[in-house]
Amino acid sequence: MTPFDFGIVSYFLVASSILGLVRVVIGPTTADRLVGINLVAAQVLALIVIAAVDQKNWAYLDVALVYDIFGFIGILAVARFFGKREEKQ
Amino acid sequence: MIAAIIAQIFISLGFIFALLGHLGVIVFPDVYTRLQASSTCATTSVISFFIAAMVDSGFSVITGKIVVISAFFIVSSPVSAHIVARYAWSRGIMPWRRRRQ
Amino acid sequence: MTPLGKWKLTRILFTILYLMAGWLLFTGSVEPVSLALGFGFSSLIALWTYGLFFEEQEAERRSLIPRVHLFLVFVLVLLFKMYVASFRVLWYIIRGRVNPEIVHFRTRLKSDTARVMLANAITMTPGTVTIDLDQDHLIVHWLEAKTTHSGYAGRLIKGSFEKLLKWIWI
Numbered sequence: 001m002t003p004f005d006f007g008i009v010s011y012f013l014v015a016s017s018i019l020g021l022v023r024v025v026i027g028p029t030t031a032d033r034l035v036g037i038n039l040v041a042a043q044v045l046a047l048i049v050i051a052a053v054d055q056k057n058w059a060y061l062d063v064a065l066v067y068d069i070f071g072f073i074g075i076l077a078v079a080r081f082f083g084k085r086e087e088k089q
Numbered sequence: 090m091i092a093a094i095i096a097q098i099f100i101s102l103g104f105i106f107a108l109l110g111h112l113g114v115i116v117f118p119d120v121y122t123r124l125q126a127s128s129t130c131a132t133t134s135v136i137s138f139f140i141a142a143m144v145d146s147g148f149s150v151i152t153g154k155i156v157v158i159s160a161f162f163i164v165s166s167p168v169s170a171h172i173v174a175r176y177a178w179s180r181g182i183m184p185w186r187r188r189r190q
Numbered sequence: 191m192t193p194l195g196k197w198k199l200t201r202i203l204f205t206i207l208y209l210m211a212g213w214l215l216f217t218g219s220v221e222p223v224s225l226a227l228g229f230g231f232s233s234l235i236a237l238w239t240y241g242l243f244f245e246e247q248e249a250e251r252r253s254l255i256p257r258v259h260l261f262l263v264f265v266l267v268l269l270f271k272m273y274v275a276s277f278r279v280l281w282y283i284i285r286g287r288v289n290p291e292i293v294h295f296r297t298r299l300k301s302d303t304a305r306v307m308l309a310n311a312i313t314m315t316p317g318t319v320t321i322d323l324d325q326d327h328l329i330v331h332w333l334e335a336k337t338t339h340s341g342y343a344g345r346l347i348k349g350s351f352e353k354l355l356k357w358i359w360i
Contacts, residue, residue: 050142069161105280128319
């Protein structure tokens with residue numbers, strides 16, 4: 001049995017993040033768009049880890065760790081920002 | 090040999106969860122139900138890909154780093170789902186309910 | 191030295207310890223320069239944020255040092271339940287007919303860390319998302335609700351997690 005081809009997985013992850021972006025574009029409220037962004041961030045994280053294992057490049061794993069932290073902080077910042085702005089209005 | 094089969098099983102699981110999770114995010118009627126699909130299915134698909142990558146790379150430094158990444162992901166993904174839910178709740182978005190007969 | 195001063199020192203030391211563990215996980219090297227840099231930065235951050243990391247009123251031994259072996263069991267149980275829950279949500283998506291409800295219930299856990307872990311575990315498992323956590327009061331969105339009774343819903347959703355977390359953190 002041949003080892004699994006990780007190239008197919010990365011193409012699949014790119015396609016599925018495009019599916020997630022559909023929700024970001026059509027979502028009626030900000031919360032729907034946040035759900036879509038959350039989904040895309042998770043898929044891209046998986047893509048980076050798969051690329052690291054596929055190409056045996058360790059530096060990508062550090063990128064993945066930092067990407068995870070920044071995706072988390074980004075969602076927190078967007079929620080805080082929109083929450084504050086709508087309170088003022 | 091066995092490692093390759095286990096990696097294939099987990100990658101197939103990840104395919105199924107990712108596809109149907111995205112379908113759920115597009116099909117479901119309101120924010121909270123969409124969040125259910127995203128937080129459960131998408132998280133499980135990403136964890137499946139991580140497990141497959143760990144099994145494939147064997148016992149090395151790479152595996153340790155992937156363990157750290159997945160531990161952080163397990164903590165951060167429900168918290169970000171919680172942030173989105175709390176934001177929607179504080180905005181006063183009422184959850185969709187099935188009409189009772 | 192007053193007892194309050196001692197407690198402050200203990201909190202600072204434990205914050206430095208946890209931050210150093212995080213530094214070692216991130217860098218993965220044991221060179222003297224890296225270790226010294228990590229120690230310097232973690233003591234700087236600890237002096238600044240020890241009040242956020244451990245609350246002043248939370249004087250419980252188990253909240254400083256959890257039981258690590260039971261925590262590993264908890265993570266394995268969580269992973270298994272995550273897979274079961276995902277298959278269930280897949281079935282709901284394919285069937286396309288859901289019955290969502292909001293349920294409120296309380297938890298008996300005392301430590302803040304344990305409460306946050308319980309909220310995370312609830313978000314991970316069968317079609318439930320924690321919306322709000324205020325002291326010991328949880329608001330949970332439940333896909334395919336079986337009941338709206340508070341106590342019964344709490345028992346169904348929390349399952350075995352609460353008992354495990356009580357062993358780990360009290």
